[in-house]
Amino acid sequence: MPAPLDHVLQHFHAGRFTEAVDACRESLAAWPDDLGLLTILGIALHRSGRSEEAVAVFRDAVLRHPAEPDVLANLAILLQTAGRLVEAERCLHRLRAVQPHSVVAMQRLGVIEQSKGDVDLSACHLDRAARLSPLSAEALFNLGAIRSTLGFPDQAAAAFSALIAAEPGNAVGYVQQGATLLALGALDRAVCLFDRARRIDPSNSEARDGAARCLRYRVAVAASHHSGVPEGILIRGPYQGISGYAHMTNRLVGAMAADGVRVHTLGLLGNEPWAEPLDRVVRARSIVSCQTPPTVEIVPGLMTVNLTMFEGTRIPVPWRRLGERHDLIIVPTESSRIAWVEQGFPEDRLRVCPLGVDAEAAAGPAVSLTLPDGRPVLGFRHRFLNISDFIPRKNLDGVLRVWLTATTAADDAVLVLKLGKGGSGTSAAVEALFRQTEAIVGRRREEAAPILVVVGALDEASMTGLFRTATHYWSLSHGEGWDLPMSKAGAMGLQLVAPAHSSYVDYLDGRVARMIPSITGPAHLPNSRDPWPTFHGLDWWEPDEGAACQIISGIVRDEDVVRLDARGHLLARFTWAQASEKLQGILRETGAF
Template sequence: MVGPMGQDTARAIEQYRAGRREEALALADAVLHEAPGDAAALNLAGVVLFELGRYGEAQDRLLRLVSLDPLFGQARINLAVVQEAAGVGGQAAAHLRAAAVLEPGRVDVYSRLGGLLHGQGDREGAVRHLGRAARLAPEDPAHRVMLAVALLSDGMPADAVRHLEEVLATAPALADARVHLATGWLALGRPDLAEQALQPLGESVANGDAATLLARARLYRHLAADVGRPRTPDGLVVRAPFSVLSGYGDFAQHFVRSLMERGRTLRLVGLTGEEGWRPAFDDPVLDAAAGRLANPVRPRLVLNVLTPLLVEPVPGLPTVNYTMFEGPRIPAGWAERSRAHDLVVVPTESSRLAWIAAGHPEDRIGVCPPGIAANPLDRAAQPLAALGPRGRRVMEYRVRVLNISDFVARKNLDGLFRVWLRATRADDDAILIVKVGKGGAAMARQVDRLLERCAATVGRRLEEAAPIALFTDRYDERQMAGFYATATHYLSLSHGEGWDLPITRAGCLGAGLIAPAHSAYTTYLDERVAHLIPCSTGPALMPYSEAYYPPFHGLDWWHPDEEAAADILARVIGNPEGERRDASRHLTDGFTWEAASRRLLGLLDGVGH
């Protein structure tokens, strides 16, 4: 337990309260020099060091304190704050759980723990602890609002709406609650109630989230009214992130072009409302037709190309969502929202099984692989002119292995690096080209730290393996085409893919493909046209951690066999011509956008009749 406070410690606390942190820290350190176990001095030193941004030292002091006095609840809270700021949220959550047991009436503990778990993807834990905070402090609406936000992100808009309406019954001027309430009503397909929730905001609704919510609510009401509009062409409403650089946006753009080529009339809706993107065609007739996309249509259904939690039903119209997932089973929130949709369409059998594993009705899910086509920019792309890390031009290497990924755990860059370090030697005529994220120098430092950890795990220095050229800046589309023009091979060690556009793009150009035998890869690749890596399934954890990757909290994903991958890679580098497999014709002939749109229309024809 905390012992009596000495005079020197008391003076240190007085200095801290007076805003003289450096003086307080010096006095606390002096106390600890004579009495290393002084609890009050350890706690004060930890707090001051944290405020000075010296997280490692702060954590050291507070860990020592907690080990000496494990029942000191405030010390655990302080340690959790430091650890959360230092990026070790799993350890922080453990100390907050202990603090909640030691001090069960502390609202701030449950609120902080709930927020932390929400960020870690533990939606169930977040809802439980935020709910506890709301019950302990019913007079403070902020806790109910935080709970509602967690419920919305967990796919439970009805529960969120209930809490927010109760909050607004006693605090009607709380603008934040009104914005979240409107979000919940849109998720439930009630744009009329969303608009009603925002009306009391008056002039303040002109900008920000409230403005886009109100615009969508009014747009959805107009779309619903268009069902009975006379002398209006029949058509489909398509809602997707057309203007966002993403896989969903890419699929949506291709489907729109292909559906219009088949004579369908469409109205496009973006994430925030009316959509400004318009397709361009080589055919002048089709290009002229694109100008009529903004005109009203008499819609038969709404086709979304979105993750399930972003779908907002339009009243009176069937809801279809073209979506996908990267693991063997979708999250519970996705399953809850998807069950409210008339039809879910996915690109692969893997995604179909992921929905069914979560309890989705088999008769309300269909499979429609997208098309695979060469990117127009690739025709005239120039290879990279960059130098590799050892001063040799990248294009001078005989084998040039590409990987393009976001810096997220699912992409398994740590596995990619371990395989490269195991499979290659310094004198191999090969280079690994990794284009990761868009974070510049800051991201490069993060990737370098991961690479150093991988080298230590494998037990080989980077200099003992073939070089790795790392690119972390933002590049335009023409520059990105240069990466593909450079590659002789593409290597993925991903834990799971809904589709994986980069590998199909590389495959269209004739790059040799090495990929795990799981998820989307098994839809468009086989051993005849690619090298496939055997896999097993297991928990979806962060690299070198026992913490779950937040979007996959509590779920499994695939783990590629790194020994098998290293063997494949070594064979390819040692004999690139003898190990050559070409997927280009297989991809472009077997997965056309004409076939994809025909398949999609066939699935849509069964909806709403």
């Protein structure tokens, strides 16, 4: 070890990273190949917030020491931390070649592949990491998590059991094992694990919530065998919050209660209070979970019914694996049913129960919206509304491409984009999408009819007012399980423009809406053919943008003035009362009620 390294280490261990950097550079002038100096310099730069310089140092170190595993590992970690995953992955594969038994390489390759959506390849890497380091809590946790994601809760439970053995004082292992056992229906064992986690770490909220759910489940099972308890339906779902599943759960529970059905509500966490006294215990035959299959928990003694939906042409394979543990899958549309069948799920355990629409009266105040130049939105003749989360499936890049192509600044029209009910997407990300799309189309937004982006959370009344501001509701989504904003817009009398695919064709057709032809294709990122990790290996629908341009331009130029009445059609066929009645019928027919 060169003598100057001792001096450098004194600064480094004392946290004087700037001084350590200066001392390293001074020593490297004399010993430019010294691995210790290069390593300390890179780490000190990173810890002082100069990560780009740190990457450059480790790249130089790799050139000088190409077969040194620690240098490759440090460079890969820095690149992965900076979000430069392609470069990090390349570096990790090189590390793996130099050191085939590198736990760092396996662990980090597993995490990167999972972020890309390839959970099968991720599981291979993480399984290898766990076998190479069988006592590593991190390796066992990651292996358990990926096995759970893949739909193998029994294998996940084994990994978390090993994690507990490796670190018996770590509450996280007990919590994860408890949650996994609930997915397997092992209620009594889960109770013990959550209790153990609470004793280790009383502040652990997941342990507290898990214990609360277990208590509610035990009460529900006891009530199911008690003849003195009135018969009813037990529903678990996210009835607090702004998600589509929360909306569905609230509306269904309200409709069933109005129909005289006794309902016992249970939230996802287990301790959420219902707004009304609907958490009373009932004698139920099943637990109806309004959520996606990965979050369903099995309660011994009760049938497991999952009310869910999917937005692509086939469900993910893990959904099918998890669904096979459930007694019944109920979906709102034929497209969701087909998505399950296409992945090999038994048809005799599938049922279709259409949802309802929200039919607030069209009369009432609209939200006052103003463009940046001061013009009121209500002053435009044609006012298009699109409410979407800022995710690739909503195809906002397609909406922008069509709007920039189909309209001009002279058109008496405006497009209002509401990014999620609660607001989603940063302003920087939204602006980046605009600029990227402008470059692809070859037109600036100033050359098209105005676009107003609305962000931030709005309450129910304000959201309804937003609908009253519009004349048309338009979606170009790649797939929907049940488009709540679209159905609400139609029920409120707005003119609808929808792609002819997924759930849309279950409650709309050319008689009541302008339908955009669509074909299927692989899911991809906005303005790109790169795959979208969330839909890895799956297909969705591609609306015909040329046809969409013709429809939009025809409306804004008053060439298409035919009014289509979706309101009467929707209100006659899709009410929450009808949804409640249908759901009850399915549960009775299958012995779940």
